[in-house]
C-alpha cells in the first residue's frame with residue numbers, strides 16, 4: 001500500500017508557514033514503512049531537532065481507480081480515520097530552500113501514525129467533520145473538513161490523474177493551523193468529533 005499526503009490544504013496553516021495558497025492540490029508520498037505499528041511509541045529520530053506534528057483526516061481507499069472523475073470519487077473511499085504527518089521541519093526548510101524533494105523530511109520511518117477507521121456511512125457529511133489533537137491533555141490543533149481548500153472528492157480526482165489508487169491506500173488530507181514541535185514524553189491523543197481514535201507516547 002502507499003500513503004499519499006496533501007500539503008497546504010487549509011488556508012490558515014499555509015499562512016502560518018508563509019506558503020502561498022495553492023491553485024491545485026499539492027501532494028507527496030510516504031512509504032508503508034512510515035506507518036507506526038499499533039501500541040508502539042513514536043521515537044524522536046536523531047537526524048532532526050525539530051519534528052513537527054500535523055494532525056490530518058485520513059481516507060482509506062476501497063477500490064482500484066485511475067483518472068477518477070470528481071462526481072464518482074466518493075465511491076473510492078469507504079472509511080475515515082485520523083493520523084499525524086510527522087515532519088522534520090528543519091530538514092524540510094533546507095529542502096525548500098534548495099528546491100530538493102521532501103522525502104528526508106516527510107517519508108521517514110514511523111512518520112505516519114494512523115488511527116482505526118470509521119465507516120464513511122457513520123458521517124452525515126464528509127465535508128463537515130471535526131477533528132483534533134491533544135498533547136498532554138491540551139488541545140493543540142482543531143480542524144474541520146469544511147475548511148479544506150480541496151475537498152475529498154477533488155483530492156481523489158486530482159491525485160488519480162497521476163497515480164493509480166488501490167484498495168488499502170491511505171490519503172492524508174492536510175493539516176489545519178496550530179502545528180508545532182514534538183517533545184520527549186509527550187502524550188498524543190487524536191480525535192474525530194468527541195471520539196478518541198488513537199493515543200501514543202513520544203520517546
Ligand code: MG
Nearest residue numbers: 054085174175
Ligand atoms: Mg501534512
